[in-house]
Amino acid sequence: MAKYVYFFGGGKSEGKASMKELLGGKGANLAEMCNLGMPVPAGFTITTQACDLFYKNKQKWPKGLKEEVLKNLKKLEAVMSAKFGDPNTPLLVSVRSGAAASMPGMMDTVLNLGLSEAVVDSLARKARNDRFAWDAYRRFIQMFGDVVMNVPHDEFEHILEAKKRQIKTKFDTDLSTKDLKDIVKKYKAVYKKHTKENFPTDPWKQLEKSINAVFISWNNDRAITYRRLNDIKGLLGTAVNVQAMVFGNMGETSGTGVCFSRNPSTGENKFYGEYLMNAQGEDVVAGIRTPHPINTLTNQNRRAYTELVALKNRLEKHYREMQDMEFTIQEGKLYMLQTRAGKRTAAAALQIAVDMVKEGLISKEEALMRIDPAQLDQLLHPTFDPKAEKSAAQIARGLPASPGAATGKIVFNAHDAETWAEHGEKVILTRIETSPEDIAGMNAATGILTSRGGMTSHAAVVARGMGKCCIAGVEELNIDYKNKKMIIGKQTYKEGDYISINGSTGTVYAGQIKTVDAKLSGDFLTLMKWADQARRLGVRTNADIPKDAQTAVTFGAEGIGLCRTEHMFFEPDRITSVRKMILAEDTASREAALKELLPLQRKDFAGLFKAMGGRPVTIRLIDPPLHEFVPHDDASQKEMARVLNVPVAKVKAKVAELHEFNPMLGHRGCRLGITYPEIIRMQTRAIIEAAIQVKKARIKVSPEIMIPLVGEYGEISLCKQVIEETIQQVFKQKKTRVAYMIGTMIEVPRAAVIADEIAKEAEFFSFGTNDLTQMTCGFSRDDAGRFLKEYVEKGIFEKDPFQVLDQEGVGKMVEMGIQKGRSTRKKLKVGICGEHGGEPSSIEFCHRAGMDYVSCSPFRVPIARLAAAQAAIKEKQAQTKTRAAAKTRTAKVRKKK
């Protein structure tokens, strides 16, 4: 039969730190501290397995649990020299939850259990403090009533408040023993009213019900939500810790505190924490009295402080990790109540990890595993001053589309953004949604705010590429372009009003908030260096212009994985030529317009090649449908007609002709290249001529030409032929050659299905997981915001598949594509250039799937480097485990022989 209860206390435990899954974090660490001979109040832990069986058994205890609890209770009584319910030597216990993963405050706790009228006097006597004892009893009734029996919390609060009003005070501490006794009476009446029974005096009953309550709290709504939000899965349930009570509120020689072995905010290796004398844990947290810095404890109780410092040093060394500890001093004696790995800011995490390696405490690999890649964002972008943000007026929430913080004046169009910025104003570009025409305005703004669109909307993608703060899809935002104002609820904000946006949280504030600039520390560079040593996956960047490419190189990018050539088409000096090309009625006039674009694109590419200095640069040929390049409103169409000197009707007719019902699935990508080979001819020429030009300046070049939206062999073979012909032509004309590659995006599901065919022509695959997700799941990323949010809330999808790669669905297509592709071309180079290339769990998937590189926006490059390193380390660890297991098996076999 399984063992359900593990004892700790009296210098040794049945459990240990490694039994976290079974005993929960709290229980395992209490056992470990006890084993280390540390002063831990004795107690026992009921396993998570018991909780699991409790649920499987219609909320009844598994067979044998009761006997084990009783046996351990006896043991506890023996160790504590006290007896449960004995008026002379009463044993009081706490009953606390504790799962394998930290879920602070989500589940239930009952303190002071074992109290009754009979026992309270004995406690008073022992503590030489009537008031303390009756307050403990009051608290117990309230906690037990509320947590275990579901008596409405409010009713207890009302009684307490009424009493305080009666004696005209605001503080619980002003209540006398008599007041408390009166409250206890009233509490019991409320308890009876709701439960139809008297408050239990039998401590066993109290304990049994409390254990049940903790079990049940595992599945309360907030616990379920917390697990979902924090991606906590696969746990059996919560453990229950029953532990002898110690009191920090027994008078001025008692106290309680929380401390960290290092500074959790800066990472500095200095003892950090706070405490209060004559207080219980909740008093420190509640913030009514101001706690003291931990180092002043030495003045209160030098011995206890010295002991605490020694303990924290031992614990940190033992766990090889920064510890977050709780302690209580009862009448001068120190007790440890909890220790666990401490939460920390990104900056602290970085410094602690690097310091610990320098101190020889952990290995580089361990250091790498300890940083949450997503946290690095905090270090790369400006942030709000935390205090200023806390006091600012929050007016709306949207999607945290691109991290960072920004303050500025509202403008409602890209042109205004540019003009105002030229005059030195900081502006927040506020749009219903953005389009490629807004790029210059987005670049000029300090932040971007949209009322529509999801995490991979145009605004979000471009903003992330620029490393610019953005909030998307703020649904309560009503924008009125005509009158240059926006309404949130009943409040109107006009052009020029200040707002502030936090792109890391999605919160919009009224007014200005002070921002703090990002600063990269030496620790950051050290850690990144280690990451590069550990990872197998290459990290490239998605960048269209030299400035972004340079930023990415600074962040460690090893190449460009995606340059979207069409972004360049919107620059004012070329959009006219692009439109001329679109209006062209025959190949000749189309080619004439393209000729105007050639030198401009060549210059663009030359700039990128120079910025990347020999690193591979993957350039995607034109991808969007042509209607994205023509204006859709009347005024702009008239302007276009004027500039091109054609009748407005012609412009309108062309716009109508280009209209598509589902542009996502329309005439775009290589389909354009097949209809108008002259476009890819021009682009190829621009790429290769630029490469030759840069090579002549003695800078290495490594162009990779990428054909988008291929779904059938004939598409890539036709396009490749046009590209190859053009390249050979240029080589001949320029009398020189450069090395190059030709490959394709894999973004249409069909491409994954026939990847073996496609790989006959493609020298590399780059998975465009944005579009692949759209088509595999049938989600238009511009429209899906409407229901995907609901889907995630209802748990249909765990995560928005545009943010986190859908490994079960889209991932299967990716794996199929790689496997089939490499079946034809063994050395096929494979990467990803969708937004997922910068998301840690997706990067791990890419590593496992055997990709060669990921590509992401410049500001995500460090995140990708770290995530790639972690993926490699995880794999190594798993292999080591497998090898070790195999060794053990072999050894066993040998022994048998």
Added chain:
Amino acid sequence: MAKYVYFFGGGKSEGKASMKELLGGKGANLAEMCNLGMPVPAGFTITTQACDLFYKNKQKWPKGLKEEVLKNLKKLEAVMSAKFGDPNTPLLVSVRSGAAASMPGMMDTVLNLGLSEAVVDSLARKARNDRFAWDAYRRFIQMFGDVVMNVPHDEFEHILEAKKRQIKTKFDTDLSTKDLKDIVKKYKAVYKKHTKENFPTDPWKQLEKSINAVFISWNNDRAITYRRLNDIKGLLGTAVNVQAMVFGNMGETSGTGVCFSRNPSTGENKFYGEYLMNAQGEDVVAGIRTPHPINTLTNQNRRAYTELVALKNRLEKHYREMQDMEFTIQEGKLYMLQTRAGKRTAAAALQIAVDMVKEGLISKEEALMRIDPAQLDQLLHPTFDPKAEKSAAQIARGLPASPGAATGKIVFNAHDAETWAEHGEKVILTRIETSPEDIAGMNAATGILTSRGGMTSHAAVVARGMGKCCIAGVEELNIDYKNKKMIIGKQTYKEGDYISINGSTGTVYAGQIKTVDAKLSGDFLTLMKWADQARRLGVRTNADIPKDAQTAVTFGAEGIGLCRTEHMFFEPDRITSVRKMILAEDTASREAALKELLPLQRKDFAGLFKAMGGRPVTIRLIDPPLHEFVPHDDASQKEMARVLNVPVAKVKAKVAELHEFNPMLGHRGCRLGITYPEIIRMQTRAIIEAAIQVKKARIKVSPEIMIPLVGEYGEISLCKQVIEETIQQVFKQKKTRVAYMIGTMIEVPRAAVIADEIAKEAEFFSFGTNDLTQMTCGFSRDDAGRFLKEYVEKGIFEKDPFQVLDQEGVGKMVEMGIQKGRSTRKKLKVGICGEHGGEPSSIEFCHRAGMDYVSCSPFRVPIARLAAAQAAIKEKQAQTKTRAAAKTRTAKVRKKK
């Protein structure tokens, strides 16, 4: 070494009919006739393999071919007692192409080869006809010059025309020997001008070049196009037949004709054909002289006629197939020049197949295999009177979107179509594209014509469902709704003008053309009965209303595979309720609007259940995005606001809110049901209440509720829960139960990928291959017309994947879905309800993939029944073959033992 040449003649052949792949159809059948002892001019056939090697060998003959040709030429000379190039006993031959598949007129032929100045006199002497001989020589030079040496055809024609003008005649036959000699001289001069050499007198050189020309003609443009259009693939090349010439133009005792063993137009078992005396084959075809009916030949040459009848009887019995034969009578003696299976109309094919079974000539299975399922369409729809159509003015071409023929007056909107039809007018509804709002107008029209959209556009799909003639995507059509006119080229057609459309060919005509109604024969019913016995695959129909369901049952449908409930939403009595529901701002008012719809939907479903009498009826819950139900033009929005008594601004705001960038990938299908479970609750209630109501009238019911657009397990489990709850509620309220099933469409690629998960909930899968094709290939079917046509033309896709299931891509997803689905639920019922369910090659795929049924529009049901039968027969034949091969192997092994 391979044998490249096969001789026939003198009563026996080296080849035979079964060697079609190697000898081509013509060569194999000549050999066969010769083996049967029939009068065939001797000759030999150069194999298709030689042609293949010719191409593989840079257009050079394979080693040994020359020797074989020379050897066989000798043999031919011996059999014919004549000598190649010998002025005394000259051997003249024809050189004809002949591939394994019939490609009439696509490749080259040279007649009268062996003629030269030296030989022509001898021929004249033998024929006792100078003019004949010199005409033969003239023809030879012209044919050889044109076909073999690429001398421009026109130049020969000019010389001939000039001569006729000179002697003031219009007929070749008026040319004298002298005229012909003059022409020959001029021909030779033209020949020399272009080829820079004299016309060859060496017959070997003539032969060698002619054989090459035939080889080369295998890959001329028109042959390539013909093979692509007729789906002829996998052939090695063409064979070349070199055969002794016989002349039907040697005088009045000579003649030539073409005949069929049965009537190819009606199928009647009566000798059919025509002939001309003193003529060559081309004269019969050219139509300058009117040929005589074959039975009058008995008056000309009784012996020859009797012999011909005997031969055609033997041939038909031998080949067990209706024969199309060519013969020549030279100076009274009958020669057979060709026999092959005869092409025939659908009606003839049907009658011949059924008759031959009755005659004991072929089995039922063979009869079934002989009908092209696609041809059946001819029998089910009205057609134009062929003569009237031939002489009509063709004004445009589009996609043959729904078969049949229609004549009527042009109207430009659905409302006019209804009004005019009410006044007894036949109208052709002409639109840029149609939308669900046009359904009533489409129903009122006799035909539908659109300028946009492909084979699976709304217009096409709905028209096929209605069995109504439709041409879609007529690109040259410029429709001006405002002025109620359309322009094609420079011609304007106004409302009320007559046009005629042939939906089977896609041709648009000006004016009226007489139509002939469809009539189903008893043979049709017989054949269908046989098909039902042979097939394994079930055949259902896609039908939304009882009328269509009844039509389908008449055609043999065994159930409804897809009822699109939303089509019912557009009826005038309910669109208001639908719009009320859409405008509803909370669940309560949404439910109120749905309550209005409930009795109407219930009535719809009851009607369908009655029409189908116990056959399964698969009803798909609401699928399209809500914006399809609201008007998008100003006037209609105002009208909607008036009817619903709400401000226009509210309507406009809702329409704007519902707008989607890619509605195909938007908020539709089960996604609606998840946001508004009350909609599926209402629909489920309507379905089940209707089923109970019909059951109470003692009619069996078998409802299958289908959830559309599922892509993730959570979607189907949530929807199914709502459906199940509703069903149980209805059962309880009505105090009775009916059997039902709940299943899903598989149309999102992700659904195929996780089909094992989905099958945990789904009792059936119905592959929605329209949407599955859109998403797998990334083709919006509303937009793809623009480039898919080009793709098919450029050979990137062989067929439009919306018409013919893309087996390599989409098919792989279907197979994956079935395999994974059945891995979880062994007895999972699987069908297809996309447009492909009525397309023969796709049906064969469905059979092979192990589906249980296909579902198609009512008028395609017979096609599907036949195609399903053919799929089953093919499979059986393949199995028989495999078994036979296995037996042979076993026997061989035994022998060895």
